[in-house]
Amino acid sequence: MARKLRVLRASDLNGTLQMKDVLTLIEQAFAERGLGRTQMPAKSYLRFPEHEGVLLIMPGSVQQLEQAAVKLINVHTRNPAEHGLPTLLSTIVLISPDTGEPLCIMDGAYVTGMRTGAAAGVATKLLARKDSRVLGIIGAGFQGPFQLEAVRNVLQLEEVLVNDRVPEKAKALAALATSLGLKGRACDTAEEVVRACDVLTTATPSDTPIVRNEWVHEGMHINCVGSYAAGKQEMEASILKRARVVVDDWEQASHAGEINVPVSKGEFDRSGVYAELPEIAAGLKSGRTDDTTITVFDTTGLAIQDVVTAWAAYRVAEEKGLGFQIEPLFT
Ligand SMILES: NC(=O)c1ccc[n+]([C@@H]2O[C@H](COP(=O)([O-])OP(=O)(O)OC[C@H]3O[C@@H](n4cnc5c(N)ncnc54)[C@H](O)[C@@H]3O)[C@@H](O)[C@H]2O)c1
CATH class of the missing domain: 3.40.50.720 (NAD(P)-binding Rossmann-like Domain)
Structure with a gap:
């Protein structure tokens, strides 16, 4: 049966995860990658020179966890002066690997901060x-x-x-x-x-x-x-x-x-x-x-860092009813 799509804004996500849990997830995701059990095609770029902008597309999946996601990041340098928007925006779409359904669309800043911190944390632990x-x-x-x-x-x-x-x-x-x-x-x-x-x-x-x-x-x-x-x-x-x-x-x-x-x-x-x-x-x-x-x-x-961190935040959001849900897009 089709599942509703959860929408999570930045304000819904702040504080959803504990760093110690994300450290564990990121170390596991790296280990999965080391064992060749992840997919992470190269990042692709769409350039908008007339707007001084670039959009970066990062897909990834971790087979063992049945988790996939695509992160979109844009850097538009004129945004603050001309549009009252941040230079950098990011959006993550969670995909269910079994059906391909989009399950959640979320702002990417919090997940990016947590997963970037955790990657350095794991490296610090190991090195x-x-x-x-x-x-x-x-x-x-x-x-x-x-x-x-x-x-x-x-x-x-x-x-x-x-x-x-x-x-x-x-x-x-x-x-x-x-x-x-x-x-x-x-x-x-x-x-x-x-x-x-x-x-x-x-x-x-x-x-x-x-x-x-x-x-x-x-x-x-x-x-x-x-x-x-x-x-x-x-x-x-x-x-x-x-x-x-x-x-x-x-x-x-x-x-x-x-x-x-x-x-x-x-x-x-x-x-x-x-x-x-x-x-x-x-x-x-x-x-x-x-x-x-x-x-x-x-x-x-790495895109797989976003995948595991965004899925963890989504699970918390599902449990606590954070953000809001909309009907499946394809109905
Ligand atoms: N590796 C990753 O996975 C990853 C993920 C997210 C962001 N980043 C990168 O990390 C960097 C920081 O990201 P952010 O979101 O915190 O950006 P930010 O703009 O919020 O912060 C950057 C800070 O660096 C300071 N700064 C700039 N030049 C400096 C210098 N020469 N000496 C001392 N301080 C200086 C600025 O004043 C600012 O406070 C960016 O380049 C971003 O693209 C990397």
């Missing part, structure tokens, strides 16, 4: 030193609180250092850390953060390296979250040469991740990548093996 106590975050925008929450769940953090080119944003994220019982501190420079932290997360849209090689010390773990498109780069390429580099997916990372610029210049290639994180999650390769190696996780965001 960072267990005795890491200080988290550094460069870029305290929308992703910042999710990054903090994820890493806080996998390490016994004591201190969180934050830098943002907008000092108020750094202060707000540091204050959030303090409200969680940690020592939160806003730093004036990225250097101060990098030199003092055990685990670093970069989450800026920068296309000029912010993190300098000379600031990075032995035993550090770095989550490179911000690079999402060709030309983006948050740290000096020389750091990659010193590090054990793990990507979420070679194809995506080499075109759009932290490694994309060095790859395009011929300064880095696949032989410099130790593993894809799904291989480590599946137990096919080991994570951290000593206290001195610098580890780098380059994440571009």
